[in-house]
Each structure stands twice: as structure tokens, then as C-alpha cells.
Amino acid sequence: MPFPIMVALATLIALAAATPTIPASIHDRQQEAPTSTLAPCAQVSVILANNNKAPATVPADLAYECLGTIPLNVTSAKAILFEIPLYLNWQSTLDVLKNPPAEYVEKVQAPVDILAGLDVISESIDSGDITSEYQFGWQLYKLFGEAHDGHLAFILDVIGSVFLFSRPLPLVSVSEDGKKLPAVFSYYDVLGVQFKNVSYTPSHIVKIDGTDVNEYLENLSQDGSLQDRDALYNNLFYNLAQISLGSSGTGTGMFTGGGRGRFSPLAANTTLDFANSSTTVIQNYARPQVSFTNVTSGEDLRRKIVYDEGSVGVSPPPEKVNPTQQSVPEEVAAIPPGYPAPVVPGPSNLINGFYINAPGYEDVAVLAVPNFVSSSYNELRFQAASKQFLAKAWSEGKTKLIIDVQANGGGTILQGYDLFRQIFPNTDPYGGNRFRYNAAFELVGQAYSEVASQYPRDAGLTNYTLRSIQTSYFDYHGDMTADGKPFESWHQKAGPYDVNGNSYGAVTRWNLTDIYLPYQGGINVTGPSNLTRWQPENVVLLTDGYCASTCALFAEMLTQQGRVKTIALGGRSNAKKIQAVGGVKGANVYQWGFIREFPRSAISLNVTLQDSVLKEYEFSRVISRSYSDGINVRDAIRKGDDSGLALQFKYEEADCRLYYTPEMTVSAAAIWKAAADAQWSDSSKCIGSTGGYHSPPYAKRASRGETTTLSPARGQIHAAQALKQFQALENTFSIETEIQPSCDGFMQP
């Protein structure tokens, strides 16, 4: 499914050197809207009926106008606003978000009172400021987004199920030599310079829609789900690790409509001004997610996608134009573009082991882990790949290990524990976590623990009903205390314990020897099958800030317990230090539908609970209006930290920062070489570092005036080989982000 732009690009390849890299045809409107007086959604319908090319697209502004005509059902909206707190009560950070630590506010994000925000939205409905379902959904998206918690989401049907927006021009932010301040370039220009003998001198972007490029992009990046501003900024751009994940990553970046960018509405076009005074206008478009056949109005559209009148759980799924293929991942995926051949390949490019084939790097192994998602289908192969690779690398004299977690939004929690155990077999993973105390949490635990206590702790191995009770968090016999002891009652596990004025359950830890572990966490935590002895100083964690959820838990163990250093890539165009972990650091995500099942099932175990708050979940309909949702139910708590502060609110700089260079946007090996150099040869390569590293002499010299330029790759490669690489990367421009199956420790892209 190529972007329309790619047709034009074929022409471009033929014209090669002389033409500007941005094809002229994107200046033209892709489809002229009918000049009729039809309603916007009817115009969409006409365009799509007369257009059978894939993917079907309509002008972004027309899509936006159409969305604006979906009338708001006030009754339904009010019911949603009334029900949302039932789920928000489970959000572990709900209280601290209102008044986070000063350092978080200064360097990360502003405070937000989400419950109060719901009241503001309610008032906007009453005052007539919100009149369409779309405005309502977008206000909710923005409000939840202010928490910048990748596990917390409520994306209303009208935001995710009707149109997804695209701006078909991938960008990158690169430093010419890894020292000068990075500047923003069209990725086409980088490809042209890396793989073709382009005759023009590419120029960086200085303005977007008339606004300073960095101001514009930093603002846009805030629609993303990460908390760290440098990580959010990185996520705007083309990134090889994200590309290696296919549709489960953030595509070609948020600027193009990848990842969370797909929800951000777009105007008709985007104007780019370059430093050489040239200007390009890109036509933005939207991709419909439902059939528009016979749709003549916003009301029609509403009937197709919104299910608020039926009873819970019986809503038909929205009719899809191109039903998403939830296909079984390929056993051995093709080598992703920009990567060398793996020494040990894992399933579906979720984990791959590499060596660096260049002189001077003979002792370095690279374990690339862009994802911890495992399924019953691939979990053993995921574990096997890491075991096999680590043993092989060690036995072949690789004493140094780069763990590359770029693009890693997490996955199966215990997969992170398992990988940690494989690298440091003698260290017991800590992984402290805690729930927010709330009335439903308390009652569900009482009911579950009461029933679970009547049976031995292996009775559920053959009784599914019992197993689902005994393997849940709400049987106090599961998990262990912070110091590794069993809990003696639900009351001991649930608390409430007062921490800095807020109520929480106890700090708990996974019991890795629990017989129920594979049912609770999906896998058995095993450990190394062979003796490797990685020294902490010979291991380094390499991130692009996207690291979230299970990846954040893994990073916490690796750095705090394993004493491993971190290298963070990219970041905003400045010479400051940046964080390595920029995605949610919460320890567990529950889908809203999953939360709803606990009160229902508790009532079935003990009917007297009919008269409690649990009853309210029974009639909850908000989930039938959800495109995607989640609640971060557990804070992660650091070992030995008695501040009581969730890791989510801690600001922690990486040990080393490296800018992306142009070569690093087309070659993963270029990234690994730079990381190995900075870690083991020349720490002065780290940007803006202090303490432990030399102050880089160039940090001062770098300034806005000193422009990064793109110069041809130093090593000339054969023209045919270059064209092949160019085409492989260009083919990735059609990758679109899709919603992913839920996982206990995964941040949706």
C-alpha cells in the first residue's frame, strides 16, 4: 500500500540528480473535492466511490470538516463523563499527577488534575462550546494526554475509528558529524545524499507553517504518549528500529502520521521553508477506517460507528474498509532495512543478535530488542534467541555487549525479567510495584481472597474458574512483600498505606517461583542456560528514549541492580543531557474491559456485593465507545527507595548522549559503532556530559549559527547496491501503525 507520493518518486529516481528530492506532484491536491454543495461527509463518500486506488485517501481538511459534523449525543457524552472515574480510580498516578515533584514539572511535564478536567469538558458541553462527537473525543484525548502516561488512554471511537491523518514526508533530525547541533531534514534528502550523487545541496528546514521548526515540532510532539520531551521529539522522525517493527511500531514517525501522529488532525497542507529560501507545500490526507458507502451526513456516519444505545458488550464492531490482518507473525522475518544479517535471529524481528563487522569491534556483541511482546506462539523462541545468542557471543570472545532497546514500548513483563536474569544470573530482580487503593480494589480483593483461601494453591491447575481467581492479583497468596516474604492476608496486601498523603496498596513483587507464574505472567522466568560473565562496565543499554513499560522495568533492573550505564540517542536540538527512559515507567497496564470484569466476577462470588460500588461497573457502557484504552494500575518503586515516589515521576539523565548522524538514519551498525566508541574508547564523544566524562570541547561551539549540512557518505558504495538500499528504505514509507493486541506491560503505539 504505497503512499501516493511514491508514484511520483519513481519518476524522481529516473530524473535523479537534477531535481529537488521532494516530488513536484505533492504540490498538487491529490483529489479535488467536488465543488458541489454536498455535506462534507457526503463529499468524502463521493470521492471514495470514484476512487479505487489503495490506500483510499481524502484531503485532510475535508476529513476534518466531516468529523466536525458528527452531532454530539449529550446524554451519551454525559454518561461517559460519569463513568470514566470508575476506571480512573485505578490509575496509580492519579493523585501525584495533580501535584508532581518540582523537578518533574520543571523538566518533564506540567501537572494535571484529570478528574477536574472532566468537569471542564462537561461544562463546555453545557455551554455549547462542544457540539460534535469529534470535539468531545479530542478534548478527552488531550486531557488524558496531559498525563503523558503511555499506559493511560481513552481514545473515543470518533478519534480512532473514522479517519487517520497523514503528512507524507518523513523527517529526521541529524548532526552532520555527531558534534554540531542537529538540524531537521527531509529524509529524502538524506537518502539522496547517502545513496545517490545528488547535484543540489540539501538544506535543513527552518520553518513549518511559518513557525520556527523546533518550536513547531516540539509542540506537535506533545500529542504523543511519552513523558520525556526529548523522547517525544525523537518520535516525530524516521527511525530504523521503529521501522523494523512494521505496523506494530510508530511507522515513519509522528510527523508523517505514524504512531500517535495518526490521531492529530491536519489542515489541508503543510508548508516547509528551507534554509536556502526554497519552500515546499505538502498535501496532507486522511485514510478512512470505515466504509463511506451511502454516507450522506455526519448523522449517517454516527450511526455507523457509535454504539451507545445498545447494552454492554453486544455492540457490533465497526465495519472496516480494510480489515486489519491479525496475522500470525512470520517465523523468520526478512532482515529489516538498514540492519545487517543477524547472527542469531529471533521471532519476527522482536529480538535479534548481531556482531559488528568492522575492524576494532571484534569483541562487541549487539542484542537488539525493539519489543518485549511475546505470545504463546513466540515466547519460547524469544527466550531461546537471547539465550542462544548470549552463549554464542560469549563463547566467541565477545566480552562487550550493547543492548539496543530503541523503539521498545514493552510487552510481556516477565520477558524483561527473564532477559535481565540471562545477563545477570546471580541477581534477584526486584521490580517493586503497588496499586492505588480504591474502594473497588478493596472489595474485589476481599471476595477473591476469601474464595481462593478455601483451596490449596495448586487446585486451580485443572479448574479454570479457580485458576483465574488464584492467579489474579486479588488472591493475597500470590506475589510477595518488598522483602520477599508471603503476604498473610488481603488486608496486609491491600492496605491502605498512606504514602505522602495518598493511599496505596503494599509494595509487592512478582514471585518468580510461583507455580502459577506462567498463567499470571505468560512465561516461566528461566535464566541462562550457559555461564556467561558480563561485567557491568562491559554492558551498555542503548535507547532512543522511547523505552517504556516492560522496557522501563528492564532498564531499571539493568541500571540499578546491574550497574549498567546508558546511552541515549537524539533529543531536541540542544547540547544538554537527556534521559534514557522517556516512556511510561508504570509496572502494569490493564485494559478498561479487563478492569470491568473483576467487579462483575466479585459480585458473582459474593452476591452481597450487589449493594456496593462494584455494582456501578455492571452497567458501564463507556467501553463500547472506546477505540483504544488503558489504565496504569501499578506504580514501579525503586529498590531501597523510601521516598514513596513512583519511578514515573523521577527525572534521570542518561550517562551519555549521542546525536543521530545522517548515516545513523540509514545504518543500524553506524549507531552501534558510535555507541561502542563512546562507551569503551572515547567518552568525550558524549554530548554535554559532566562527571565521569570529559566536558566536550565542542558543546560550546555548537550554536544555531553553525549549520549542519548533509555531505555524501564517505565510503562510496557501488551504484547498484546503493539503489537497492535506497529502494528498501523507500519501501518502508508505506508502513502504517496499527493497534496492537494488549499485553500486561506494553505501551500502544
Ligand SMILES: *[C@@H]1O[C@H](CO)[C@@H](O)[C@H](O)[C@H]1NC(C)=O
Ligand atoms: C443518545 O444516547 C442515549 C443514551 O446513550 C440514547 O438513549 C439515545 O437514543 C441517543 N440519541 C440519539 C439521537 O442517538
Ligand SMILES: *[C@@H]1O[C@H](CO)[C@@H](O)[C@H](O)[C@H]1NC(C)=O
Ligand atoms: C534547497 O533545499 C531543498 C531541501 O533540501 C532542496 O530540495 C532544493 O533543491 C534546494 N534548492 C536549491 C536551489 O539548492
Ligand SMILES: *[C@@H]1O[C@H](CO)[C@@H](O)[C@H](O)[C@H]1NC(C)=O
Ligand atoms: C501548538 O499547537 C496547537 C495546535 O495543535 C496550537 O493551538 C498552539 O498555538 C501551538 N502552540 C505553539 C506555541 O505553537
Ligand SMILES: *[C@@H]1O[C@H](CO)[C@@H](O)[C@H](O)[C@H]1NC(C)=O
Ligand atoms: C494550503 O491550504 C490552504 C487552506 O488551508 C489553501 O488556501 C492553500 O491554497 C493551500 N496551498 C496549496 C499550495 O495547496
Ligand SMILES: *[C@@H]1O[C@H](CO)[C@@H](O)[C@H](O)[C@H]1NC(C)=O
Ligand atoms: C446503499 O444504498 C442503496 C440504495 O438504497 C442500497 O441498495 C445499497 O444496498 C446500499 N449499500 C450499502 C453498503 O449500504
Ligand SMILES: *[C@@H]1O[C@H](CO)[C@@H](O)[C@H](O)[C@H]1NC(C)=O
Ligand atoms: C472449580 O472451582 C470453583 C471455585 O471457584 C468451584 O466452585 C467449582 O466447583 C470447581 N469445579 C470443579 C470441577 O472442581
Ligand SMILES: *[C@@H]1O[C@H](CO)[C@@H](O)[C@H](O)[C@H]1NC(C)=O
Ligand atoms: C512463591 O511461590 C512458591 C510456589 O508456589 C511458594 O512455595 C513460595 O512460598 C512463594 N514465595 C513467597 C515469598 O510467597
Ligand SMILES: *[C@@H]1O[C@H](CO)[C@@H](O)[C@H](O)[C@H]1NC(C)=O
Ligand atoms: C513452565 O514450566 C513448567 C515446569 O517446568 C512447565 O510444566 C510449563 O509447561 C512451563 N510453561 C511455559 C509456558 O513455558
Ligand SMILES: *[C@@H]1O[C@H](CO)[C@@H](O)[C@H](O)[C@H]1NC(C)=O
Ligand atoms: C556452553 O558453553 C561452552 C563453552 O563455553 C560450550 O562448549 C557449550 O556447548 C555451551 N553449552 C550450551 C548448552 O550452550
Ligand SMILES: *[C@@H]1O[C@H](CO)[C@@H](O)[C@H](O)[C@H]1NC(C)=O
Ligand atoms: C461477602 O461480602 C460481605 C461484604 O464485604 C462480607 O461481609 C461477607 O463475609 C462476604 N461473604 C463471603 C461468603 O465471603
Ligand SMILES: *[C@@H]1O[C@H](CO)[C@@H](O)[C@H](O)[C@H]1NC(C)=O
Ligand atoms: C557517484 O558517482 C561516482 C563518480 O562518478 C560513481 O563512481 C558512483 O558509482 C556514483 N554513486 C552512485 C550511488 O550513483
